[in-house]
Amino acid sequence: MTKYAPLAALLRRQKQTEVTLSFRDIERIVSGILPKASMAETWWRQEPRGPAMPQHRAFADAGFVAEPHIRAETVRFVRAAVAGRDRDTSG
Template identity: 75%
Template sequence: MAKYAPLASFLRRQKRAEVNLTFRDIERIVGGILPKAAAVDGWWRADPSGPVMPQHIAFADAGFVAEPKTRAETVHFVRLDAARSFSDAEEAEDGSRTS
């Protein structure tokens, strides 16, 4: 996680529940170039059945999940509490539609 520790620190300092960063912003924060694999959505999203990657640990330690838009070279980071609240609200809304 050492390479992505500055990104985790940056995210922890954010007051907002959602943060949008370009790949260039992230490269400035980490002080290095993102790997070519960052151009693939899966590099940003943790797969429970796959290996744990350093960038996933950094996002999780900061309390965020990444929602990449790789074509636009941007990443939308959502605070885990906000992501849970949003999915809980969606589930409640879906449940009310079927009642």
Template identity: 65%
Template sequence: MAKYDPLASFLRRQKRIEVDLTFRDIERIVGGILPKAAVVNGWWRADPSRPLMPQHVAFAKAGFVAEPRIQAETVRFVRVAAAAPSPDERAHADVREPGK
């Protein structure tokens, strides 16, 4: 099981369009500490010019994009169907795990 699979499972079970979680909530869900890089917006948001990271794959598999609020140490996860995705986000909307 990949580190962020529990977060993807949690998000899939949510009925709301937006789910707000603190960094601590996320750490409890994944059963581990977030990396130091999590205090950077780019860690949460996929960059089409770079390879997808495991957390980006997990969010996308669950049908969400992340909107970090770094200073508040919170993340709002928004359902992709509810969000008006940018062209960059659309490029990553059909994410598949490597080898599948």
């Protein structure tokens, strides 16, 4: 079990297509402090050719994509199917 398994479990239980959590909420959920790297958008979003980190796998396994808002210290988790559909229609 990874550090982010409790977050993945919470996301799986969500009925809504999106949920916004503060960094502090996430720290409470995972029972630990987020790394300093979490202050960069790339920590939350997997690069297309980059390695999948434990947090990326947790979001993806739960069926969500992370949309970080670093200044607000919040993350909007959107169901992957909805996020993909939004990207398909925007361009």
